[in-house]
Amino acid sequence: MxxxxxxxxxxxxxxxxxxxxxxxxxxxxxxxxxxxxxxxxxxxxxxPEYIKETIIDILNNEDSCSVHGYTAAYGDPESRELVAKSLNKRFGTNFSGKNLFMTAGAAASISICFKALGERDDEFIAFAPYFPEYKCFVESTGSKFVAVKANVSDFQINFSEFDKRINEHTKAVIVNSPNNPSGAVYSEKTIIKLADILKQKEKEYNHPIFLISDEPYREIAYDNVEVPYLPKYYDNTLVCYSYSKSFSLPGERIGYIVVPNEIIDFDVIFAAIAGAARVLTHVNAPSLFQKVVARCAGLPSxxxxxxxxxxxxxxxxxxxxxxxxxxxxxxxxxxxxxxxxxxxxxxxxxxxxxxxxxxxxxxxxxxxxxxxxxxxxxxxxxxxxxxxxxxxxx
Amino acid sequence: MxxxxxxxxxxxxxxxxxxxxxxxxxxxxxxxxxxxxxxxxxxxxxxPEYIKETIIDILNNEDSCSVHGYTAAYGDPESRELVAKSLNKRFGTNFSGKNLFMTAGAAASISICFKALGERDDEFIAFAPYFPEYKCFVESTGSKFVAVKANVSDFQINFSEFDKRINEHTKAVIVNSPNNPSGAVYSEKTIIKLADILKQKEKEYNHPIFLISDEPYREIAYDNVEVPYLPKYYDNTLVCYSYSKSFSLPGERIGYIVVPNEIIDFDVIFAAIAGAARVLTHVNAPSLFQKVVARCAGLPSxxxxxxxxxxxxxxxxxxxxxxxxxxxxxxxxxxxxxxxxxxxxxxxxxxxxxxxxxxxxxxxxxxxxxxxxxxxxxxxxxxxxxxxxxxxxx
The missing domain is CATH 3.90.1150.10 (Aspartate Aminotransferase, domain 1)
Incomplete structure (x- = not known):
């Protein structure tokens, strides 16, 4: 039935x-x-109060059809530019609006990436402890979810277990740092080691292995701990972000995917992401909040x-x-x-x-x-x- | 790759x-x-001006964590109740909040329904002229999209062509009235005839055939023409609605699915819809706009x-x-x-x-x-x- x-x-x-x-x-x-x-x-x-103020300012001063109208599938061009600029300022990257695909938050972002990349027999690796929904998101695309056992001493990556799991079917590796549920932030040392292994395995298997950075908790980091920005360490990285936690807007479903220029074939990857967003009916992230987060991007949490x-x-x-x-x-x-x-x-x-x-x-x-x-x-x-x-x- | x-x-x-x-x-x-x-x-x-006023009123008078926080997967209980009440007032139905699954608009609603119902070898029928995205939404679930040739004399349903297409694999029939692109509104006569055929075919094939009413244009109807409310004519109906057109909010991604009590197995269907929304990462429709449309439901367009x-x-x-x-x-x-x-x-x-x-x-x-x-x-x-x-x- x-x-x-x-x-x-x-x-x-x-x-x-x-x-x-x-x-x-x-x-x-x-x-x-x-x-x-x-x-x-x-x-x-x-x-934050600035979110409310920004919403009201937009409602009072911008054209209703532009505020609430359809945006392009990948998002409002101006919002994409503003978010890119804010990222460049923080991370010394060189993004422009075209590197951003606005989405309905982190779950949408990662599921779009899984769907864009995954084909039957592909494997997506995550490190325990991991967000439980990864499994059903990956499996619903027809790919296989592979978990790497936790390193319970400090919740950094368990590289010896990782070595057992990575293989020629590995399409992507998912990293969630700061981590739900452990609260661990992967150190620069961990990220460099991970990037080195992935580069070596790409050569060995003769195909790209993508790094998917699921980072809705990026801004929630204590004692000035550094949260390495992954595109700076590894070219084939996709960043999946949500404003749910930093701006306390989990219900509003707003975030983005970053596709860096350095990725193996930008046009092909970006098109596959657009295709996945289309069939997951995730084109055009909520329009008012695209404008709101773009204006507020980079403001302190x-x-x-x-x-x-x-x-x-x-x-x-x-x-x-x-x-x-x-x-x-x-x-x-x-x-x-x-x-x-x-x-x-x-x-x-x-x-x-x-x-x-x-x-x-x-x-x-x-x-x-x-x-x-x-x-x-x-x-x-x-x-x-x-x-x-x-x-x-x- | x-x-x-x-x-x-x-x-x-x-x-x-x-x-x-x-x-x-x-x-x-x-x-x-x-x-x-x-x-x-x-x-x-x-x-409408009342949308802006409602947003500002909510922002000024409700708790931020409740306005912008996660709602239940199927939506904010109060919003669901308000929308149900508004539907009951307009159509003489008997819905409560539990019949509503809040979604990110019509495309999300229909793709969730396709995914919830469809299995390999299933067929979904639409009547030409039809919204072109139906095809890729249906096919992405692994089911088959079947088009019925148009009746170009008045753009009501071409029943003789329909008869050639409906078969034991038919899982659901999609109706879009008022229609994009023809502007036709299916008359009560058309709907009664369609419902009669479906009831008869359900008996013949010994399985339910669902009627999916994709109706974002419901309120845009001229000269007081009646737009029949499909759950009143056929039990196994799912109504997919969006506020995109009636409230001019296409960018905000807000709508709902109605699952009537009369449907063949409410709990099973509702659970399948929840599962489909989960893997399409469409749980929790945008929260502020859930509240906004619920408060404004039934106000004139x-x-x-x-x-x-x-x-x-x-x-x-x-x-x-x-x-x-x-x-x-x-x-x-x-x-x-x-x-x-x-x-x-x-x-x-x-x-x-x-x-x-x-x-x-x-x-x-x-x-x-x-x-x-x-x-x-x-x-x-x-x-x-x-x-x-x-x-x-x-």
């Missing part, structure tokens, strides 16, 4: 959805204020709330006896679960109304994700509960 | 894109004011400009000797070309800087499309040129 595959993708409850439903039910029992929901990556910092939350939660968990790699970015902690079975651990945490996501979901069992983009007071009140939970394991 | 299929979809210049490039080049020769570009379906009526343009162009063309079915809706005329080869005709029209789209693109050769969502003065100035063009054929 319908596509079984789509039915399964739509009916299987994701862990996070199951947690959301549990949270709602449990809130009725113990009160919403006693639920410590660390499961969702929804920014809790309001969009306020990450002080996240930084404060991170410190409170990280210190609290360490004090409680948890073991956790200190994150350099994003808004997640990814500590070790206190028993090997991370699902059992997260079940046990529910006793204290601590709602956590098992690491297994991110291809990295034995850990759990705690998103700290929530109220600071909720985090503060949760620390004694984490301590009680840890007590049970002593 | 990349997906050949996507490259072809992205690199082949569509007729309309080719015309746009020609228009730009030719404008440099003869001046922009002397180009009569009838090729684009981009509304030229500004969005100003179609007076289109109606006036239609009358001027229609009367001018008839006077010039063209033959054309008078449209009841949308903002296109679809006259007969003055020679059998519609492409040659449109080439010849370029001599007068009249830019028209051949009917062949819509599966209906021997005709051309003229979009009249352009400046009234441009239309007025074009009439003598159409007359000169017609003179050439006398």
């Amino acid at each position: 319908i596509s079984k595959e789509m039915y399964e993708l739509g009916s299987k409850k994701s862990t996070i959805r199951a947690i959301a439903e549990y949270a709602e039910k449990q809130a009725k029992v113990v009160g919403k204020e006693n639920i410590y929901d660390f499961s969702l990556g929804n920014p809790n910092v309001p969009a 306020d990450i002080s709330t996240y930084e404060n939350n991170k410190d409170i939660l990280y210190n609290g968990l360490i004090e409680a006896g948890f073991s956790c790699v200190k994150p350099d970015g994003a808004f997640y902690l990814f500590p070790k679960s206190l028993e090997a079975d991370d699902e059992a651990f997260c079940e046990k945490a529910k006793k204290y109304n601590l709602l956590l996501v098992p690491g297994k979901d991110f291809g990295c069992p034995g850990h759990f994700r705690a998103a700290y983009c929530i109220k600071t007071s909720t985090i503060e009140k949760s620390i004694p509960l984490f301590k009680k939970l840890a007590e049970e394991y002593k | 990349i997906s050949k299929e996507m490259y072809e979809l992205g690199s082949k210049k569509s007729t309309i894109r080719a015309i746009a490039e020609y228009a730009e080049k030719q404008a440099k020769v003869v001046g922009k004011e002397n180009i009569y570009d009838f090729s684009l379906g981009n509304p030229n009526v500004p969005a 100003d179609i007076s400009t289109y109606e006036n343009n239609k009358d001027i162009l229609y009367n001018g063309l008839i006077e010039a000797g063209f033959s054309c079915v008078k449209p009841d809706g949308a903002f296109y005329l679809f006259p007969k070309s003055l020679e059998a080869d519609d492409e040659a005709f449109c080439e010849k029209a370029k001599k007068y800087n009249l830019l028209l789209v051949p009917g062949k693109d819509f599966g209906c050769p021997g005709h051309f499309r003229a979009a009249y969502c352009i400046k009234t003065s441009t239309i007025e100035k074009s009439i003598p040129l159409f007359k000169k063009l017609a003179e050439e054929y006398k």
Whole structure:
């Protein structure tokens, strides 16, 4: 009657959805204020005031048909130029508008890239822990998703495991830094090593291997840690960006793909991206927000709330006896679960109304994700509960 | 290196894109004011003032994290309820929010439906003249696109041709009324006959056949012509809607799918739609505009400009000797070309800087499309040129 595959993708409850439903039910029992929901990556910092001001300014001063009308498939030319200029200023790159394909955010960007590049028998590699949707996005294009085991000591790339997975079918490698869920930022050393391996493998297999940089958390990086800009290290890079996190606009579906001039065949790649956007019905990213983000591109994001939350939660968990790699970015902690079975651990945490996501979901069992983009007071009140939970394991 | 299929979809210049490039080049020769570009379906009526007021009101009075945050995959619950209520008021239906899946507009809605329903060997039928993108959207899901020849006498459904095309592989039938490009509105008689045939064929083939109503032009209907609401005539209907035309918001990517309770298995269909939206990365339609259209749902669209343009162009063309079915809706005329080869005709029209789209693109050769969502003065100035063009054929 319908596509079984789509039915399964739509009916299987994701862990996070199951947690959301549990949270709602449990809130009725113990009160919403006693639920410590660390499961969702929804920014809790309001969009900067300049976003609102820019929207109102555009509405008051620009022509309605131009603000709300169709843009070209790849985006409004002026917005593309402004975004390119902002990137050049920050990263010393040499982009122009033609290097930008405006999209409805990071998920759209990466799925367009997968669809543009992938053919049957192709493989896309991601490093655990990884965003779980990669798998179904890649598989829906007919390609194969390949996961590389995590390096749990620091969540940089596990190169010995990578070496086992890369092969002549590898079409692309996905990098997500700052990382969801580990909060790790890949160091320049890691990126240089990765680029070197890819260049060598391109020669060995005699075909390009693309590097897809999924970087919605780029601006959420702490203590001035450097987040290397990948096109500077590797020519065959596609940058997938979203303004969801930096401008707290996740619902507005706005971002872009960068296709650098240095890529192996710009015109062919750009055309394939346009074709993929067409059949995924992702041409013409939301037009008002194309203008808004272009005008605001490069303006500072306020990450002080996240930084404060991170410190409170990280210190609290360490004090409680948890073991956790200190994150350099994003808004997640990814500590070790206190028993090997991370699902059992997260079940046990529910006793204290601590709602956590098992690491297994991110291809990295034995850990759990705690998103700290929530109220600071909720985090503060949760620390004694984490301590009680840890007590049970002593 | 990349997906050949996507490259072809992205690199082949569509007729309309080719015309746009020609228009730009030719404008440099003869001046922009002397180009009569009838090729684009981009509304030229500004969005109603209440849209702007609603956006500003929401920005000033609602919580930023709720306005710009993630909504549920299927949309903001309150927006879904408001849209359902507005539909019930207009059509006497009995929808609630759960019948609505908010989407990024009509193209997203129909491609989600194709992906949700279609399996290999399935066939999707559309009636010529049809929106050309149907074909690549259907084919990208792995299903087959089947076109039914036009009834050129009135552009209602050609039932004898339909009878030749419907078969046991038919998964769904796509209806687009008011129609792009013919401007025809399918009468209640047509819809009843279509529904009767589908019910009978469902029995004969012993499986459901879905009716997909692609209706972004619903509100653009003239002289109080009735546009039948399809779920009232046929249970297995999915309604795909966009606010692009009624609110002049084509760039904002906002619309919905209605899944009625009466459909054969609501939970299964809705889940398949959710799954398709997931892999097409179309979960969570743009959040601000979900709220905006929900608050404005049911408010009147100003179609007076289109109606006036239609009358001027229609009367001018008839006077010039063209033959054309008078449209009841949308903002296109679809006259007969003055020679059998519609492409040659449109080439010849370029001599007068009249830019028209051949009917062949819509599966209906021997005709051309003229979009009249352009400046009234441009239309007025074009009439003598159409007359000169017609003179050439006398």
